Amino acid sequence: MRCEYAWRGSVRSPAVKERQAAIDQACRPGFYKASSGNVKCSKCPPHSYTHQEGAVHCACEKNYFRAEEDPVSMACSRPPSAPRNVISAINETSVILDWTWPADSGGRKDVIFNVVCKRCWLGPRQCEPCRGAVRFLPRATGLANTTVTVVDLLAHTNYTFEIEAQNGVSAQAPTVRQYAAVTITTNQAVQAVSETKTRKIVTPLSTLALRQIIQLPLLSYKTQAEQGDGCVNGQSTPSAVTVIRKDRTSRNSISLSWMEPERPNGIILDYEVKYYEKQEQETSYTILRSKGTNVTLNGLKPDTTYLLQIRARTAAGYGGSSRKFEFETSPDSFSISSENSQVVLIAVSSAVAIILLTVLLYIVISRFCRYSKSKHPDEKRLPFGNGHLRLPGIKTYVDPHTYEDPSQAVHEFAKELEASCIAIDKVVGAGEFGEVCSGRLKLPSKKEICVAIKTLKAGYTEKQRRDFLSEASIMGQFDHPNIIRLEGVVTRSKPVMIVTEYMENGSLDGFLRKHDAQFTVIQLVGMLRGIASGMKYLSDMGYVHRDLAARNILVNSNLVCKVSDFGLSRVLEDDPEAAYTTRGGKIPIRWTAPEAIAYRKFTSASDVWSYGIVLWEVMSYGERPYWEMSNQDVIKAVDEGYRLPPPMECPATLYQLMLDCWQKDRNNRPKFEQIVSILDKLIRNPSSLKITASTTSRPVNLLLDRTSTDITSFHTMGDWLESARTLPCKDAFSGVGYSSCDTLAKTSAE
Numbered sequence: 024m025r026c027e028y029a030w031r032g033s034v035r036s037p038a039v040k041e042r043q044a045a046i047d048q049a050c051r052p053g054f055y056k057a058s059s060g061n062v063k064c065s066k067c068p069p070h071s072y073t074h075q076e077g078a079v080h081c082a083c084e085k086n087y088f089r090a091e092e093d094p095v096s097m098a099c100s101r102p103p104s105a106p107r108n109v110i111s112a113i114n115e116t117s118v119i120l121d122w123t124w125p126a127d128s129g130g131r132k133d134v135i136f137n138v139v140c141k142r143c144w145l146g147p148r149q150c151e152p153c154r155g156a157v158r159f160l161p162r163a164t165g166l167a168n169t170t171v172t173v174v175d176l177l178a179h180t181n182y183t184f185e186i187e188a189q190n191g192v193s194a195q196a197p198t199v200r201q202y203a204a205v206t207i208t209t210n211q212a213v214q215a216v217s218e219t220k221t222r223k224i225v226t227p228l229s230t231l232a233l234r235q236i237i238q239l240p241l242l243s244y245k246t247q248a249e250q251g252d253g254c255v256n257g258q259s260t261p262s263a264v265t266v267i268r269k270d271r272t273s274r275n276s277i278s279l280s281w282m283e284p285e286r287p288n289g290i291i292l293d294y295e296v297k298y299y300e301k302q303e304q305e306t307s308y309t310i311l312r313s314k315g316t317n318v319t320l321n322g323l324k325p326d327t328t329y330l331l332q333i334r335a336r337t338a339a340g341y342g343g344s345s346r347k348f349e350f351e352t353s354p355d356s357f358s359i360s361s362e363n364s365q366v367v368l369i370a371v372s373s374a375v376a377i378i379l380l381t382v383l384l385y386i387v388i389s390r391f392c393r394y395s396k397s398k399h400p401d402e403k404r405l406p407f408g409n410g411h412l413r414l415p416g417i418k419t420y421v422d423p424h425t426y427e428d429p430s431q432a433v434h435e436f437a438k439e440l441e442a443s444c445i446a447i448d449k450v451v452g453a454g455e456f457g458e459v460c461s462g463r464l465k466l467p468s469k470k471e472i473c474v475a476i477k478t479l480k481a482g483y484t485e486k487q488r489r490d491f492l493s494e495a496s497i498m499g500q501f502d503h504p505n506i507i508r509l510e511g512v513v514t515r516s517k518p519v520m521i522v523t524e525y526m527e528n529g530s531l532d533g534f535l536r537k538h539d540a541q542f543t544v545i546q547l548v549g550m551l552r553g554i555a556s557g558m559k560y561l562s563d564m565g566y567v568h569r570d571l572a573a574r575n576i577l578v579n580s581n582l583v584c585k586v587s588d589f590g591l592s593r594v595l596e597d598d599p600e601a602a603y604t605t606r607g608g609k610i611p612i613r614w615t616a617p618e619a620i621a622y623r624k625f626t627s628a629s630d631v632w633s634y635g636i637v638l639w640e641v642m643s644y645g646e647r648p649y650w651e652m653s654n655q656d657v658i659k660a661v662d663e664g665y666r667l668p669p670p671m672e673c674p675a676t677l678y679q680l681m682l683d684c685w686q687k688d689r690n691n692r693p694k695f696e697q698i699v700s701i702l703d704k705l706i707r708n709p710s711s712l713k714i715t716a717s718t719t720s721r722p723v724n725l726l727l728d729r730t731s732t733d734i735t736s737f738h739t740m741g742d743w744l745e746s747a748r749t750l751p752c753k754d755a756f757s758g759v760g761y762s763s764c765d766t767l768a769k770t771s772a773e
């Protein structure tokens with residue numbers, strides 16, 4: 024009001040005069056005025072310009088446009104970038120395509136997707152537009168959501184789907200098509216045949232036959248490495264299988280098992296096992312496909328040498344073939360057949376004798392050897408190494424504390440590296456004992472690799488040095504794609520260092536927070552599967568982690584998650600989450616099972632509880648478990664039967680798995696082996712992930728034996744506790760129809 028008055032008045036302030044002058048004047052370059060009259064010149068909106076005076080609008084910069092209906096005051100925009108992370112889940116002759124929003128929407132909100140279907144032939148790549156009955160649900164063009172179902176495809180046929188992103192200005196840049204493509208085959212066996220040569224016999228393992236193919240996207244995230252330190256893995260297909268073991272041989276069959284490739288670079292969908300008679304020189308061979316890491320080759324000739332190669336397949340394709348392994352079937356005289364009962368008798372009695380001898384040997388050795396002073400007081404172990412006996416076929420974790428001289432343990436399990444082979448590039452974090460750096464390791468006649476280097480800061484005590492190196496003694500005993508790999512240690516010069524493989528995306532909790540809501544459920548389940556597989560390996564080795572949490576999982580550039588943090592003193596000293604309990608121990612309360620908090624009962628089953636918390640952290644993109652509740656309140660609530668509610672949009676199947684991991688009775692929790700197989704089944708059957716916990720009635724055991732409410736309504740811990748006290752129990756988990764791991768496995772298998 025006062026301003027208006029001043030304008031009308033005869034005496035104008037300098038500011039008012041200036042403004043009036045701006046209105047009266049023609050606009051300067053860089054400014055425009057859409058209508059003449061009493062309006063001020065406006066600055067050109069983003070991505071537009073004027074070079075002349077008196078402009079009534081601003082022209083768009085190169086490669087930027089304005090849609091017809093865009094006002095001149097709107098920023099110029101451009102077509103979106105391509106959709107990302109396309110996933111296809113095939114079910115016989117239909118496929119569900121799922122993708123994520125383009126990284127760049129071009130500065131507009133009106134992004135839509137069009138799906139183009141092409142039928143392709145292998146060999147010289149030829150495609151033609153899909154004809155006939157192929158149907159898209161809801162439709163092929165103008166999709167606002169990031170999913171489409173394509174039905175009525177032909178069986179045994181290759182298709183390429185191009186998913187194009189468009190916005191209101193795409194029509195103005197018709198030459199730039201921004202699309203992501205995915206190629207699928209509606210029948211797995213046929214695709215395999217086309218890759219073999221000469222006489223081919225493809226034998227899908229009937230019980231293991233893969234009915235669905237999931238094509239995970241080539242995962243690539245901008246990493247620290249890509250930002251400048253040159254540490255990019257660059258590999259997308261799995262590395263070669265290097266360890267193959269013969270388990271059993273008979274006249275006509277050989278059973279084999281193998282280790283997962285060292286770098287799976289994604290989820291392994293299956294393995295191709297190719298074998299042939301050595302004397303046939305690969306002119307005729309058989310191919311088997313196996314979902315697991317073992318296979319039995321049947322129908323072989325007695326006393327014959329076979330050559331065999333294995334390669335793993337992920338969504339990125341086949342990895343390199345293993346070298347050729349040679350195996351022989353037993354000669355006729357070794358056959359165990361019903362006609363030769365005498366041989367059977369001899370074989371059985373020899374086996375019994377061997378078992379008895381082994382047991383006897385074990386008892387004698389147990390008497391003489393000191394039991395391991397394990398860090399798990401309830402779990403006694405037979406030590407080996409350090410002059411102790413190794414029992415063949417049993418690989419068990421050895422507690423470095425069982426060594427009188429712990430530095431001996433380091434040298435038994437970790438390779439000593441020359442400091443001159445290590446180049447430190449930059450500091451990436453801080454550990455309990457010193458800095459964590461990224462760098463490179465170049466060993467003689469080996470390729471340079473990227474590494475993480477943990478250093479021991481100057482002025483350490485002997486105990487600190489021992490504790491620091493104990494992590495290497497533990498890590499050095501493990502060899503698994505989901506466990507952080509130790510490259511070696513530097514102990515003979517200063518600074519003392521532990522060198523491990525480099526994980527470009529750092530800790531999982533931070534990584535998830537940084538990429539909030541950016542992954543598909545399948546990607547998250549893929550990560551969780553990796554963690555479960557690493558934990559299965561640790562529990563098989565008899566190692567109890569005690570501090571499994573997203574902050575102790577590292578992620579590489581291929582989204583492979585690896586369990587880390589194996590320091591002996593770690594749980595007591597290192598973890599900022601660890602708090603003192605009434606019994607004096609220091610424990611990361613929110614991640615720890617009640618029996619471990621109450622009476623220090625740390626077992627693989629308590630690790631499973633922690634895994635359930637990691638599952639919750641992953642599905643909530645790094646949310647803090649139990650939010651702002653105090654440790655004391657968490658202990659009390661968990662003890663009273665309260666459990667964390669499902670994270671937003673969490674599939675019901677995964678929430679059920681969490682609840683199973685949080686069973687009060689540790690014997691009722693699933694084993695890591697079961698968790699791996701449950702997650703595998705979910706990955707192979709993505710529709711089982713479609714029902715979210717927030718859209719179903721609550722699971723029966725959300726609050727164990729307490730009453731509760733619909734889980735949709737929990738937004739804060741307060742809501743959850745409040746409703747838990749007041750509202751009546753609702754239906755059981757009707758949408759999914761299971762309430763334990765066994766039934767979960769069954770449901771997802773179906």
Ligand code: ACK
Binds near residue numbers: 452533
């Ligand atoms: O979340 P971050 O970046 O990942 O910060 C922590 C920090 O060091 C202290 O632990 C990072 N870090 C630890 N080990 C590795 C590794 N092997 N590769 C890459 N980063 C690592 C961790």
